[in-house]
Amino acid sequence: MKRLELDAGNTFIKWRLLDAGVVLARGRWSTAGFSAEQLVECPYLPSRVWLSSVAGDGVNSALTAAVQQRWQLPVEQAYSAAAAAGVVNSYACPERMGVDRWLAMLAAWNRIGKACWVVDCGSAITVDLLDDQGRHGGGYILPGLRLMQQSLLGNTAEIRVEREVEQASVLPGCDTSSAVAHGANLQLLALAQLLRAGMPGRVKARTVVVTGGDGAQLAEMIPEAEWCPDLVMDGLSWALE
Numbered sequence: 001m002k003r004l005e006l007d008a009g010n011t012f013i014k015w016r017l018l019d020a021g022v023v024l025a026r027g028r029w030s031t032a033g034f035s036a037e038q039l040v041e042c043p044y045l046p047s048r049v050w051l052s053s054v055a056g057d058g059v060n061s062a063l064t065a066a067v068q069q070r071w072q073l074p075v076e077q078a079y080s081a082a083a084a085a086g087v088v089n090s091y092a093c094p095e096r097m098g099v100d101r102w103l104a105m106l107a108a109w110n111r112i113g114k115a116c117w118v119v120d121c122g123s124a125i126t127v128d129l130l131d132d133q134g135r136h137g138g139g140y141i142l143p144g145l146r147l148m149q150q151s152l153l154g155n156t157a158e159i160r161v162e163r164e165v166e167q168a169s170v171l172p173g174c175d176t177s178s179a180v181a182h183g184a185n186l187q188l189l190a191l192a193q194l195l196r197a198g199m200p201g202r203v204k205a206r207t208v209v210v211t212g213g214d215g216a217q218l219a220e221m222i223p224e225a226e227w228c229p230d231l232v233m234d235g236l237s238w239a240l241e
């Protein structure tokens with residue numbers, strides 16, 4: 001039984017097609033530029049389609065219509081809940097928590113089974129604490145690497161980035177482009193060092209689970225971290241099976 005899993009974030013829609021736990025195909029589409037024709041990139045006929053989305057109603061409707069048109073299948077969407085798969089939410093209104101954070105926690109808890117930090121470095125960087133009984137101990141929402149840089153460009157008169165800076169350097173930059181890019185990297189390094197040395201708060205967790213588009217960069221800064229690129233999609237089966 002083949003299953004298409006979709007993780008719609010604010011920047012990219014990630015997808016993979018699974019058959020009995022084996023990934024047969026995967027890819028990603030720009031969230032803003034998604035069009036129904038892109039589904040032809042998935043060359044298999046799924047029997048179920050699962051969705052995690054924090055991308056908004058317009059994207060959800062476009063995905064649902066595209067799946068219906070190509071395969072005549074409904075989309076089964078996951079939602080944050082008060083409790084599921086051993087994890088207890090801390091939000092008084094659980095439905096307000098981004099479902100990507102929730103699913104990442106379900107997957108992390110069922111993989112690690114002890115207190116941990118779950119970090120998703122996407123458009124936003126989310127840092128969520130699970131205690132050693134699977135209770136959400138709260139979290140943080142920070143701008144992601146790209147948003148940190150865009151907020152500078154959008155809110156200052158004289159910051160103009162002339163070139164893309166690719167390397168993950170944290171050294172002082174000697175032109176505007178590298179000063180901005182390295183500054184964002186430095187904020188990621190500061191987070192990495194806090195996660196290693198100990199975060200504020202009562203509950204202490206040493207294990208760090210990392211996912212997201214910029215997650216590999218954070219994981220490199222935390223040698224003992226678990227790098228789980230598909231953590232949000234991994235969480236779908238804990239919410240929907």
Ligand SMILES: Nc1ncnc2c1ncn2[C@@H]1O[C@H](COP(=O)(O)OP(=O)(O)O)[C@@H](O)[C@H]1O
Nearest residue numbers: 009010011012121122123144145146212213214
């Ligand atoms: N080509 C790219 N275009 C946009 N962002 C990119 C690109 N390559 C890497 N990124 C980084 O990846 C992040 C998006 O990662 P992802 O986990 O897919 O986010 P989301 O789940 O929010 O869509 C961006 O915020 C950016 O920092």
Ligand SMILES: CC(C)(COP(=O)(O)O)[C@@H](O)C(=O)NCCC(=O)O
Nearest residue numbers: 009010054096097098100122123124
């Ligand atoms: C924090 C987020 C924007 C992260 O989204 P992403 O970076 O994955 O696109 C998303 O989880 C969200 O919209 N959350 C709702 C607010 C909350 O979780 O409290």
Ligand SMILES: [K+]
Nearest residue numbers: 009100120122
């Ligand atoms: K995400």
